[in-house]
Amino acid sequence: MPSFLGMDLRGHLDLLLLATLARTGPSHGYALITALRDNSSGTFDLPEGTVYPALHRLERDGSVVSRWSEDAPRRRRVYELTQSGRAALTDREREWTVFARAVTQVSKLSLRAGVFA
Amino acid sequence: MSVDRLLDNLFDDLSGTGAAGRRTLAEAEDHLRAAVADGVERGLPTEQAEAEAVRRFGETRPVAAGIRRAHLDLRAVARKAFTGTWVVGIVGLLTLGLSGALSEAFGRIFGAGFVAGDRIGVTYTASRCDDYFEYFPNAGSCGEAAALHHWGEVVQGRVLAGILGVLALLTLLFARRFILRGSSWAAPVPFVVTVALAALGGVAVLLGGVSLMEIAFGQTSGTGVNLSDAIAAGLVFLAALVWTLRYLRRRAFA
Numbered sequence: 540m541p542s543f544l545g546m547d548l549r550g551h552l553d554l555l556l557l558a559t560l561a562r563t564g565p566s567h568g569y570a571l572i573t574a575l576r577d578n579s580s581g582t583f584d585l586p587e588g589t590v591y592p593a594l595h596r597l598e599r600d601g602s603v604v605s606r607w608s609e610d611a612p613r614r615r616r617v618y619e620l621t622q623s624g625r626a627a628l629t630d631r632e633r634e635w636t637v638f639a640r641a642v643t644q645v646s647k648l649s650l651r652a653g654v655f656a
Numbered sequence: 657m658s659v660d661r662l663l664d665n666l667f668d669d670l671s672g673t674g675a676a677g678r679r680t681l682a683e684a685e686d687h688l689r690a691a692v693a694d695g696v697e698r699g700l701p702t703e704q705a706e707a708e709a710v711r712r713f714g715e716t717r718p719v720a721a722g723i724r725r726a727h728l729d730l731r732a733v734a735r736k737a738f739t740g741t742w743v744v745g746i747v748g749l750l751t752l753g754l755s756g757a758l759s760e761a762f763g764r765i766f767g768a769g770f771v772a773g774d775r776i777g778v779t780y781t782a783s784r785c786d787d788y789f790e791y792f793p794n795a796g797s798c799g800e801a802a803a804l805h806h807w808g809e810v811v812q813g814r815v816l817a818g819i820l821g822v823l824a825l826l827t828l829l830f831a832r833r834f835i836l837r838g839s840s841w842a843a844p845v846p847f848v849v850t851v852a853l854a855a856l857g858g859v860a861v862l863l864g865g866v867s868l869m870e871i872a873f874g875q876t877s878g879t880g881v882n883l884s885d886a887i888a889a890g891l892v893f894l895a896a897l898v899w900t901l902r903y904l905r906r907r908a909f910a
Contacts, residue, residue, distance in 0.1 A: 586714025592722025
C-alpha cells in the first residue's frame with residue numbers, strides 16, 4: 540500500500556475528518572485518527588498530532604462542536620458533526636468526486652496516448 | 657523520547673496560546689495514553705508501546721503552529737498591533753524628553769556651546785547676529801548668542817516631545833481603564849521591548865560613538881546634543897535589556 544505521508548493532504552484533511560466523524564459518530568481525536576487509518580487500509584497514516592489543529596479549525600468554522608467527556612478514565616474531548624458540518628461534507632464530497640473523475644479521465648487519456656505513441 | 661518528554665516539548669511549543677494550548681495539551685495527553693494502552697493491549701512492552709505512540713504522534717512544533725493558526729484572531733492581532741505601536745511611540749517620546757533634560761544639564765554644566773555650538777567655519781550674517789543678540793544681549797559673541805539660542809531650541813523640542821509622551825501615556829492608561837478594556841488590548845511587551853532594544857541600541861551606539869570620537873579629537877562644540885540623545889537611548893536600552901534578561905530567566909528554568 541503506498542504511503543501518502545509525504546503528500547500534501549492539508550486541503551483534503553477536513554473532508555477526511557468530516558467523513559470519518561460522519562461514519563463514527565461523536566469521537567475523540569485518537570479514535571478519529573485510528574478510524575481514518577483503518578478505513579483507508581493504512582493509506583492515510585498521518586502524524587497523529589496533526590488531527591488536533593484540523594479539528595480546532597473545523598470547530599472554529601462551525602463544522603464540528605466539542606465537549607469534555609468524563610466517561611473514560613481520562614478526561615477527553617469528544618467531537619461531533621454539526622448540521623453545517625454535514626452540509627460542508629456533502630459539498631466537499633461532491634467537489635472531490637468531480638475532481639477525482641477529471642484526474643482519472645486525464646490520466647487515462649495520457650496512458651492511452653503513451654501506449655499508442 | 658518518552659510520552660512525558662513529548663508533552664513537555666508540546667507545552668513549550670504551545671507557550672502563549674492560552675486556553676487553546678491548555679486544551680490541546682490535555683487532548684494530546686489523552687491521545688498518547690490511549691495509544692500506549694492500545695500498544696500494551698497488543699502485547700508490546702510498555703517502553704516500546706510508548707516509543708511507538710510518540711513516533712506516531714509526530715513532531716510537536718507543527719501541531720503547535722497549527723493550533724496557533726486555527727485560533728488566530730485577526731482582530732486581536734490588530735488590537736495588539738495598535739497598542740504595541742502606541743507604546744513604542746510613548747517610549748520614543750519619553751526617551752527624547754529624557755534627552756532634553758540631559759541637554760539642559762549639559763548646557764548648564766559645560767556651556768551652551770557644548771550642546772548646540774556650531775562647527776568650525778559656520779558664520780552668520782550681521783542681521784542674523786542682531787537677532788541672536790536681541791535674545792541674548794549679554795552674550796560675548798555672535799557664536800555664543802547663537803549657541804544659547806540653539807540650546808534653547810534643542811531642549812525645548814525634546815522636552816515638548818517628552819511632555820507629549822507623558823500625555824500619550826496618560827491617554828493610553830485612561831483608554832485601557834475605560835475604553836480599550838480586556839487582555840486583547842494589552843500591549844505585547846516582548847514586541848515593544850524588542851523594538852526598543854533594536855532601535856535605541858542602534859541610536860545609542862551610533863550617536864554615542866560619534867560623540868566620543870568628536871570629544872577624543874577635541875571637537876566639543878555641538879557634541880552634547882548627540883551625546884544626550886545617546887545617553888538617553890542607552891539608559892532606556894539598558895532598562896529594556898534588564899527586562900529581557902529577567903523575562904528570559906523566568907522562562908529558562910528547566
